[in-house]
Amino acid sequence: MSAERIDWSQLYYPGPTRRFTPQEMARAGQDRPSKTLILVVLTQLLCIVPALWALTTPTMRLPVFGVVGAFLILLLPLAAWCWAYPTRRRLHIAFLSATAFHLTLAVAVKSLDLPRESRFELLIASSVVFFLGSMALWVLTATRSSQISARLRELDERDQAISMALQLATAQVQPHFLFNSLASLQHWVSTGDARAAALLTELTAYLRATLPLFERRSLSLAQELEAVRHYLAVLQLRFGERLRSEVQAAPETLQASLPPGVLLTLVENAVEHGLAPKLQGGEVRVLAQVTADGRISVTVCDDGVGLPAPDPGPADPNSTRGVGLRNTRTRLQQLHGAAAELSLHNQASGGACAQLLLPPGPSAPL
The missing domain is CATH 3.30.565.10 (Histidine kinase-like ATPase, C-terminal domain)
Structure with missing residues (x-):
């Protein structure tokens, strides 16, 4: 697609447009996330801890961080799933899974016998993690797709160079x-x-x-x-x-x-x-x-x-x-x-x- 055209589908169906074949994934998509990427993601997640700590009352900090932990337990396998095969379909299934969890949690919090302010704190914490997690899934999937595309180009260029070198060797000898x-x-x-x-x-x-x-x-x-x-x-x-x-x-x-x-x-x-x-x-x-x-x-x-x-x-x-x-x-x-x-x-x-x-x-x- 031309860089001058706007892909309007990204507004209602975001995610990478390229779908890799099984052969392309076997060739360039078998690597695991690097230690650097894992460190960066963990650091960004830790950045929300001070904010949530400041926004919640002392009596609600344990439930709030329990909600955050439950959300992260859901997001990590979804992120690994999107990493393994970065497609629009997988990204949206991950979005829908996170949304379903968020809505279920909101209904559960509303039914709790807690003061209104306490329920509000739980919902705020869930919404923050839901928003940040959804953005992280989108960025991860798009980045992974670009990474595999770049790796495929690199391998194609290497194969072309090897082929040319082989032809030169044949021609020379x-x-x-x-x-x-x-x-x-x-x-x-x-x-x-x-x-x-x-x-x-x-x-x-x-x-x-x-x-x-x-x-x-x-x-x-x-x-x-x-x-x-x-x-x-x-x-x-x-x-x-x-x-x-x-x-x-x-x-x-x-x-x-x-x-x-x-x-x-x-x-x-x-x-x-x-x-x-x-x-x-x-x-x-x-x-x-x-x-x-x-x-x-x-x-x-x-x-x-x-x-x-x-x-x-x-x-x-x-x-x-x-x-x-x-x-x-x-x-x-x-x-x-x-x-x-x-x-x-x-x-x-x-x-x-x-x-x-x-x-x-x-x-x-x-």
């Missing part, structure tokens, strides 16, 4: 590698080179290992390593003796989860930026092991030309080198938050290393 490999394959087939059959086998295995994985948001290290092995096998066939590789992984690291293509990106960077500029080529080593603090360390090291001179290295974990590494850090954060890290550094013996630190075990199902 595959095209130039595939085009160059296919060009080599076409040339070898045309010239009758015996390496064509082996290249076709490894390229087919690489595609079989990678294409389905890019439809997912996470995969195990074992699956990623399979793709890396085929990727390096294709490159070794193309580059010959200029490229050597070694892949080792401790068995207890294989179930660690990471975004698809992350390790491929690091290996690709090691080859393209570390070894390709070096005339005699070199070696890429991939090692996965468990650290002393129980995390999974995956390193990709090469003995190539190393990182550019003005490099912040591990001292600045927020720095990035190109779209690939920036995209890698973003996707790691989306999957594991602060529990995952990526750092880069030059080796004293020459070349560079990239290190992934991952939490142990698989991530939550996505």
Whole structure:
């Protein structure tokens, strides 16, 4: 609805106009009220105590606060009910329940054998709590509805960002590698080179290992390593003796989860930026092991030309080198938050290393 239009239905049927589906509630409406919200509500309720204390006579304070307590006992489950599913219908059922209780209490007070002033004090206390409680229910329901809507927007934006990052990863790792490999394959087939059959086998295995994985948001290290092995096998066939590789992984690291293509990106960077500029080529080593603090360390090291001179290295974990590494850090954060890290550094013996630190075990199902 346009912000310029007045929703006249709010005058006779107030409450949030959006009705969430069960799927939306399961996705964004399962959290409980925060401790801060509970503290604020309790503080506001306590604020009426001095006012009621001042308005009532000493002999009527106990009955008055008894009425207030009974009303609060009714309002708390109604508030929890509206919180669990904030709709206009629930809000109005809560209103009607509070109204029925208030009217029943008014009839009961009127029938009591008490002075008129005492009955008036009880009715005033009941009316104050009824008014404040009704307003609180309306504010709670509207706030909760807005909270769930905002959370759904946030989740949609996150999913969109993850989807875009996944597409970027796919686009980055595959095209130039595939085009160059296919060009080599076409040339070898045309010239009758015996390496064509082996290249076709490894390229087919690489595609079989990678294409389905890019439809997912996470995969195990074992699956990623399979793709890396085929990727390096294709490159070794193309580059010959200029490229050597070694892949080792401790068995207890294989179930660690990471975004698809992350390790491929690091290996690709090691080859393209570390070894390709070096005339005699070199070696890429991939090692996965468990650290002393129980995390999974995956390193990709090469003995190539190393990182550019003005490099912040591990001292600045927020720095990035190109779209690939920036995209890698973003996707790691989306999957594991602060529990995952990526750092880069030059080796004293020459070349560079990239290190992934991952939490142990698989991530939550996505």
